[in-house]
Amino acid sequence: MTQRRYARLTLLAAAAVAALMAGCASPSTDVAAPAPTATTSASDLATTTPTPAETPTTAPSSAQTTCPTAFVDAENAKLTQDGLTPRSPGANTDLDALAGATGLRCTWAKPGTDIVVWYGEWPGDLGTWEDVRTRLLADGYTATGDLSxxxxxxxxxxxxxYRGGMLYYVSPSSLIASVRALE
Structure with missing residues (x-):
């Protein structure tokens, strides 16, 4: 994707996120995520050895979801079997543009590789979903259903x-079938 398309997605999604934040912010659950840096890359995350303080700590956007419970048990077992371990969420252009600093962010990475799994969820109403969906389709995404x-x-x-007032992001896309809240 060209830098121009990323910039367009960022600007369009930022407007949707601003509207979302204005209508859904809650002082008791919103925690600012660390600011992304231009120098953070998947390989940076993959080569960092995690410590308990580095595990994902962004406050969950739903009372039930945490990083260890974001995916179904079988997927969590597969991540572990494949050598992916929890990491502090770093910069992710798509997720940053869509969710800003809101909601839950999770990252798993395989040490010594650039293999990274991303998960994000944040609150939004059906109107917010329609706006995000329209913008993503214009940016080259493909509709895989009315709500995805x-x-x-x-x-x-x-x-x-989108389901039940929450938007869900995964990368790689095949993990959408393993999101516990979408079962």
């Missing part, structure tokens, strides 16, 4: 879905 879209781009594929 995916971007089938090699190495950077992702999916976004």
């Amino acid at each position: 879209v995916s971007r089938p781009v090699s190495e950077y594929d992702s999916a976004v879905s």
Whole structure:
């Protein structure tokens, strides 16, 4: 995806996120995520050894979801079997543009590789979903249902879905089927 398309997605999604934040902010659950840096990369995350203080700590956007419970048990077991371990969420252009600093963010990475799994969820109403969906479709995502879209781009594929007042982001997109809240 070109830098111009990323910039367009960022600007459009930022407007949707601003509207979302204005209508859904709650002082008791909103915690600012660390600011992304231009120098953070998937390989940076993958080569960092986690400590308990580095595990994802962003406040959950739903009372039931935490990083260890974001995916179904079988997927969590597969992540562990594949050598992916929890990491502090770093910069992710798509997720940052969509969710800003709101909601829950989770990252798993395989040490010594650039293999990274991303999960994000944040609150939004059906109107917010329709706005996000329209913008993502205009940016090259493909509708995979009334309440889901995916971007089938090699190495950077992702999916976004909506259910019950929450938007869900996963990368790679194949993990959307393993999101516990979407079962």
